[in-house]
Amino acid sequence: xxxxxxxxxxxxxxxxxxxxxxxxxxxxxxxxxxxxxxxxxxxxxxxxxxxxxxxxxxxxxxxxxxxxxxxxxxxxxxxxxxxxxxxxxxxxxxxxxxxxxxxxxxxxxxxxxxxxxxxxxxxxxxxxxxxxxxxxxxxxxxxxxxxxxxxxxxxxxxxxxxxxxxxxxxxxxxxxxxxxxxxxxxxxxxxxxxxxxxxxxxxxxxxxxxxxxxxxxxxxxxxxxxxxxxxxxxxxxxxxxxxxxxxxxxxxxxxxx
Numbered sequence: 001x002x003x004x005x006x007x008x009x010x011x012x013x014x015x016x017x018x019x020x021x022x023x024x025x026x027x028x029x030x031x032x033x034x035x036x037x038x039x040x041x042x043x044x045x046x047x048x049x050x051x052x053x054x055x056x057x058x059x060x061x062x063x064x065x066x067x068x069x070x071x072x073x074x075x076x077x078x079x080x081x082x083x084x085x086x087x088x089x090x091x092x093x094x095x096x097x098x099x100x101x102x103x104x105x106x107x108x109x110x111x112x113x114x115x116x117x118x119x120x121x122x123x124x125x126x127x128x129x130x131x132x133x134x135x136x137x138x139x140x141x142x143x144x145x146x147x148x149x150x151x152x153x154x155x156x157x158x159x160x161x162x163x164x165x166x167x168x169x170x171x172x173x174x175x176x177x178x179x180x181x182x183x184x185x186x187x188x189x190x191x192x193x194x195x196x197x198x199x200x201x202x203x204x205x206x207x208x209x210x211x212x213x214x215x216x217x218x219x220x221x222x223x224x225x226x227x228x229x230x231x232x233x234x235x236x237x238x239x240x241x242x243x244x245x246x247x248x249x250x251x252x253x254x255x256x257x
Contacts, residue, residue: 001026009033009241011234013225015040015092017251018145018172032251033237037229041095044142044170044223048096049103051194051216052138055166056082060192060216080104083162085136087152088143088171089117092223096140108132112255133160138168145172146256153177158184164191170222173198178209185214196222 001007002025009031010020017034020026054060056077065072082105086097089109094117101107101119109117110132114124123132126148133139139161143149153167154177161167167190169176178199184190195209196218209215233249240247251257 009237009247011035011237011247013230014223015257016144016172017257021251021253021256028253031237031241031247032253033247034249034251034257035225035230035233036091036249037226037233038095039226039229040223041092043226044092045096045099047196047218047222048140048142048168048170049099051168052084052100052140052166054216055138055192055194060213064213081106082137083108083135084138084140085110085132086120087132087139087141089115089120089122090142093140093142094120096142100140105138108136129157130160133157135162136165137162138166140168141171141175143171143175144257145174148256150174151177153181155180155183158190161190163189165189166191167193168195169193170196173201178207182208182212185212190214192216194218196220 001010007027007030010026011033012020012035015034015036017032020032058074061074084100084105085108086093086100087110089097089111093109097107097109097117097120107120109120109122110129111122111124115122123129141153143152152175153169158167158180167181176195181190181193185193192214194216197220201220203209203217209217237247
């Protein structure tokens with residue numbers, strides 16, 4: 001990109017811009033635009049709810065029973081009162097949080113800065129992270145990757161969740177310390193993990209996540225770009241840039257996303 005003298009802007013096909021910001025050759029004096037598409041937000045909310053409900057209703061257990069032709073019911077978890085924590089309640093996370101609240105869950109949100117969301121208790125900043133994690137039974141992360149969020153899901157964080165919690169990561173792979181997650185699953189502190197993103201993608205064949213009976217692996221498909229809805233945003237960004245205006249959803253180099 002640095003070799004393109006007439007480059008006027010960079011428009012991404014998704015919300016993530018971390019790989020662009022990590023590349024020192026990318027020009028910083030032109031707009032770097034994120035795609036903030038309601039269709040992607042809806043899709044990711046569907047995926048997060050699917051993952052959470054499969055955990056709560058023991059979907060993996062019953063699929064394994066079916067494969068072995070075993071009829072062995074388990075006691076059902078309470079249908080009311082579950083606590084969901086959403087890390088990153090921005091354009092996508094706020095939709096996820098609202099939809100969990102509509103299903104009757106008690107929902108907590110964690111954000112970089114204070115914000116108001118209906119039916120969601122928001123805990124802003126690193127100083128509120130411990131309070132946010134308390135009692136969380138289902139942790140959903142859709143955080144952007146920044147220096148502050150790299151490795152944030154580690155042994156210390158897992159220890160502060162409710163025992164046997166489910167960890168759902170639709171943000172960025174480097175936010176999870178893989179060995180810490182495996183240790184938390186082994187101890188039972190984390191009961192299950194549903195992962196759509198990984199430190200290395202595609203996930204290497206030899207990685208322990210593939211064969212772990214408490215981990216569900218998705219190949220970075222939780223929210224794929226919808227060409228029809230995305231095209232309108234891309235066109236609007238191009239129009240704004242060519243007119244010398246500030247496009248919507250421009251990445252912030254200081255903030256990291």
